[in-house]
Amino acid sequence: DVKVTQSSRYLVKRTGEKVFLECVQDMDHENMFWYRQDPGLGLRLIYFSYDVKMKEKGDIPEGYSVSREKKERFSLILESASTNQTSMYLCASRGGDQPPHFGDGTRLSIL
Amino acid sequence: GQSLEQPSEVTAVEGAIVQINCTYQTSGFYGLSWYQQHDGGAPTFLSYNALDGLEETGRFSSFLSRSDSYGYLLLQELQMKDSASYFCAVYNAGNMLTFGGGTRLMVKP
Numbered sequence: 025d026v027k028v029t030q031s032s033r034y035l036v037k038r039t040g041e042k043v044f045l046e047c048v049q050d051m052d053h054e055n056m057f058w059y060r061q062d063p064g065l066g067l068r069l070i071y072f073s074y075d076v077k078m079k080e081k082g083d084i085p086e087g088y089s090v091s092r093e094k095k096e097r098f099s100l101i102l103e104s105a106s107t108n109q110t111s112m113y114l115c116a117s118r119g120g121d122q123p124p125h126f127g128d129g130t131r132l133s134i135l
Numbered sequence: 136g137q138s139l140e141q142p143s144e145v146t147a148v149e150g151a152i153v154q155i156n157c158t159y160q161t162s163g164f165y166g167l168s169w170y171q172q173h174d175g176g177a178p179t180f181l182s183y184n185a186l187d188g189l190e191e192t193g194r195f196s197s198f199l200s201r202s203d204s205y206g207y208l209l210l211q212e213l214q215m216k217d218s219a220s221y222f223c224a225v226y227n228a229g230n231m232l233t234f235g236g237g238t239r240l241m242v243k244p
Contacts, residue, residue: 057232064143066222067178067234082231114177116232123168124232126177 027051028127030115036133043102045130047115055118056098057082058090060111061129067114073098105134137161139235141223146241147213155208155238157223165226167199167206172237173219181208181221210240218242 031046049056055074059067059082069082071090079090087109091099098117102109110133118124139159147153157167166185170178184190184199184206196209210217220237227233 059234064236066139066236067224069231069233072231083233118232123180123183125180128177 028115028117028125030113030127030130032130033128034131034133036135037102037105038135039105039107041102041105041134043105043132043134045100045102045113045115045132047098047100047117047127048096049098049117049125050096051117051119051125052095053117053119054095055124056092057116057118057124058088058098058100059114059116060084061114062111070100107134110134137225137227137233139223139225139233141221141235141238143236144239144241146243148243149213149215151213152209152211153213153240155210155221155223155240157206157208157235159204159206159223159225159235161204161225161227161233163227164201164204167197168224168226168232169195169197169208170222170224170234171219172222178222213242215242215244 027050029048057072058070061067073079073092089101113130115127116124141157168183169181172178182197189198194211199206222237224234
């Protein structure tokens with residue numbers, strides 16, 4: 025079974041802090057994704073990566089960056105956290121033509 | 136850009152049939168997926184349609200019409216545990232998966 029693990033279920037940070045959200049998958053998948061989920065807006069794609077050190081902007085990349093130094097790990101970085109980045113963050117991985125598998129999410133609050 | 140439209144909320148009774156519609160606008164369309172998400176949980180994959188027609192998996196079926204840019208998820212013999220949010224999502228060029236805003240299904244006894 026595919027396992028996508030996000031490092032934290034809940035996280036509270038302060039405005040201006042640099043925040044790291046970590047995601048690890050154990051299925052050697054090429055593609056990994058970061059989404060944020062807000063009520064009524066569904067899941068919106070922030071960034072995705074199709075290989076190590078490769079990244080592509082999604083629909084809402086502003087205020088975020090990503091890092092993929094190893095195939096199994098995809099990190100989302102909030103360079104200077106702001107209150108409008110309070111949200112649920114979901115990581116997903118996908119191999120070949122299979123549907124993506126999601127982690128359990130990180131509920132991030134920026135105070 | 137891409138956009139997907141689905142109803143925000145649907146209510147039905149146990150044992151009934153419910154249909155959740157999804158219309159989309161996207162470039163380089165590859166296929167339509169449906170995901171289920173219970174409160175506090177991760178989205179889980181339900182179905183994928185790349186070609187026109189109906190795909191059936193147990194109590195759930197999914198339909199796609201590429202010419203109409205339209206699909207639906209059909210849930211039969213509704214159970215209380217089916218109360219959840221349902222998202223349609225399109226695969227497009229560039230391997231991106233874009234989601235709709237989600238439909239909250241409430242199943243009542």
